[in-house]
Amino acid sequence: MTEDYIVGNLDVASIALWLFFFFFVALVIWIQRENQREGYPLLDEDGTQADAGGVFPNPADKTFILPHGRGEVTVPSGQNPERDDIDGKLTRSHESGGFPWDPAGDGLADGVGPASWAARKDVPELDGKGHPKIVPMSATENFHVAAGRDPRGLPVVAADGAIVGKITDMWLDEPEQMVRYLEIELDGDYGEGSRLVPLTLARIWGNQVKVKSLNGENFAGVPKTAAPRQVTKLEEDKICAYYGGGPLFATGDRLTPVI
Incomplete structure (x- = not known):
């Protein structure tokens, strides 16, 4: 007899299951967007924005206070600047994407290829x-x-x-x-x-x-x-x-x- 229960004929287990499902989906979307704070938007080798194929947009800017008085950093828009000394130091070996670029000069001195460094x-x-x-x-x-x-x-x-x-x-x-x-x-x-x-x-x-x-x-x-x-x-x-x-x-x- 349903009148004997506080919730009547309401299926509490089903509601809890659906709430968990929607919570889990929202959590996955949130984690995926938070993962795109550093290094995004992705760039191709020629500096143009890459088609990452993702379905989720980049997250809104968030400002973090750095410890020991080193200021603040805002991501994803405030990324570390890309190296400005790469132009002319690499030559494209193939027109299609996915192929490595060759050093135009001294790879060690220019810091490219396996000798590349991040700014x-x-x-x-x-x-x-x-x-x-x-x-x-x-x-x-x-x-x-x-x-x-x-x-x-x-x-x-x-x-x-x-x-x-x-x-x-x-x-x-x-x-x-x-x-x-x-x-x-x-x-x-x-x-x-x-x-x-x-x-x-x-x-x-x-x-x-x-x-x-x-x-x-x-x-x-x-x-x-x-x-x-x-x-x-x-x-x-x-x-x-x-x-x-x-x-x-x-x-x-x-x-x-x-x-």
Whole structure:
């Protein structure tokens, strides 16, 4: 007898199911639009807006307050500016889309292809307390080499066997408590001054440090840091990209197909 129930003959289970369904659909749409805050609208290689094929429009602008007094950022309209130095450094290999573009000059120096970098903020990455995360070991008294081979003082050997300099310091990610970069003091024949090399692209073998992605002549072009004891996010991207592009661009014979 329906009159014995508060809701009468109303199907509460069915209503709850439909409410959940519409809520879930709305949640998926909201998440998909929020996913389009960074990197949207998509652009083709020639700079024109790409047809992403999506059914949902970009979300409305939202302003985020950055920590440690670094201002505000509004997305999706306030995207980081695209690199303004690409024009003329790439040539189109095919007219149809989907094919890679070839470097017009020196891929390492121009920062294109596998050596490309993103226009990140030219400020250091900070920890939760507002201090630079990555610092030289020589600038802190809280760390020392407890195990393994201390690379400081060891010669640096390039892919072609050239000894380009020696390791003078290690740069630490203090919050993560790990080494991110090794600092190289280059010899005069290979550029002079200090350069950083990502630890993941260096190998410590006994009494030497090997860097197989670059030849000796390429080390002079490794991007420098503006400050002697600080590296910015933009500088990090350029340094890592330079070494990352070495396996293809360091020698001409690496550009040809290998069978």
